[in-house]
Amino acid sequence: MITVNRALSVLAVLVVLTALVQAQERRAAPAGGQPPYNPAKETTVTGTVIGTEVIDPGDRPPMTVLMLTVNKTEFGVFLGPDSWVSKQNFAFTKGAAAQVTGMTGFRYKGLDAVTARTVKVGAKTLTLRDATGKAKWE
DSSP, X not given: OOOHHHHHHHHHHHHHHHHHHHHHHSOOOOTTSOOOOOGGGEEEEEEEEEEEEEEOOSSSXXXXXXXXXXXXXXXXXXXXXXXXXXXXXOOOOTTOEEEEEEEEEEXXXXXXXXXEEEEEETTEEEEOBOTTOOBTTO
């Protein structure tokens, strides 16, 4: 038979685990936006385009997220404000090879993700940030 103390202990562990999972889904950000872009945390990944999604973070304008398959796993790439990205006339054709350079340490839908500095699809490169990480739309 389960005692009240044991049941409360199990409940407390479940609450803590839930909080840890939720915390891993977000990154500490200063008020009003994402953490500053840090070029020292850059990586380059190559994958296959699945498509794009527009998300509404609530506290900022809607954002475009590029979804890739990298090593047989879905991978998220935060591009920037949808209003700016859509004006760039850049095609993300499903099945195309893409190379992304961006800052690691993000999660999207439980998946690894980066905030992109550049995205190369075919012969075209979309530059979202300069070498220091300053966003082109700012």
